[in-house]
Amino acid sequence: MTLGLKLAPQHRVYAGFAIYSFAMGNIFPRLPDIKRAMEIEDGTLGLSLIGTPIGTLTALTLATPVLERVGFRRALLWLVPLIALVYSIAVHAPGPVALFLMLLPVGLMIGSVEIILNVEADRTEFQLKRRIMNRAHSFWSAGFFGAGLFGGAMAHLGLSPQLHLALVVPMVAASMALFLGGFDPAPARHAGTDQKAPMFARPTLPILVLVAVTLSAMLLEGASIDWSAIYMRTVFESGPFVAGFTVALFAFSQATTRFFADSFVDRHSPSGVARVLLAVMAAGVLIVFFSPLPFVSMLGFALLGIGSSALFPLAISAAAQRTDRPAAINVAALSQISFIAFLLGPPLLGFVSDHWGIRSAYGIGIPFIALSLLTAGSLGRRPAAEAINAIPGEAPSTVVQEMEIRAGKA
16 A cells, blocks of 8 residues: 655655664764763763664674565565664663663664665666665765754753653654655666675675775764764763754765765766865864864864765775675675674774773774775776776675675575
8 A cells, every 4th residue: 555655766765764864863962861871981881882783783694585575665664663662762771781782673673774775775776777875875864964953952952862762753653654655665686696695705805905995984983973972062061952963963964975975976086085085084083183162073073974974885886896706795795894893883982982081082083094095096096987887787886785695686
């Protein structure tokens, strides 16, 4: 049965990314309140938050066959509201161990939704014969921007995190019915190979070099999402709305950059684009580290959003275009290793914050940016459009698109 608005396929993809990120993003402006209520340090909070990426990595590795059997439509329409619901339950956790355990199922659902939406974005790209992947992810950032604003406003009004996240549940459910009620998954595309990716894809040396390109963006994106509100409350004693707005500002700058990234990358050298983004990211880190005033720090977080916006998609494209192995295996290897590194981000940054201050949690990104600059040449020197045309039938995509091959569906 068709419900809700009649939308073009790409617009449903955009709406799915935005609603999903709004469902998961509302907790981050409230982390200072959760930390204060539990009376824990940054390092302990970081260990609690690792429950989500552990669940996400598990789902990215194992969930595709299950989702194919259940059906993408049914899974998506249930999982996105469930993410909001389980987050609203998780904020009732009495302590860090309980929070960790409650975030594990959230991670499983997030990983499953990532698979569905990214596969759908890739299939829609294939149908439309034009890029929409970066633009789709810009709507993810836009949804996160909305979550930051809404979360900051709820905190400013004095609503508890528990009541705030409970209000998010019906908002997300109604939005899914309105914008995704008529969702009809696109048909699977043909990958041109019968070789399945293994459950864990062994990285080659060129893939490890591409991992090095992505590390700084993954670390600093996680730092900005997880810790920017706590940074503002700790360093400047900012109010809850300013702290939430800082999270939103990071997401807004990231969304804007991603929205225009597809056409820009098509015209320029991927390595050149990456170096510009890394330079912007380095400026953001230095501003956040040395900032004397709240609005200066906000500028730094905006620059971090710009700098971290497109590095990982560029690396995924480079992995998919390699000819030493099937694209499925190279892309899976890059994403799995990068995500394992991302898994270590919350406790690492919490440990650094506990021992050297929360500014140092951002300063630690400088050597990772230097590493990314040294390895950025591996992304390629031809404009992305030329690279795609040079490899018939091998359009670059994200790992979850390639995970179709594991399920034998591509």
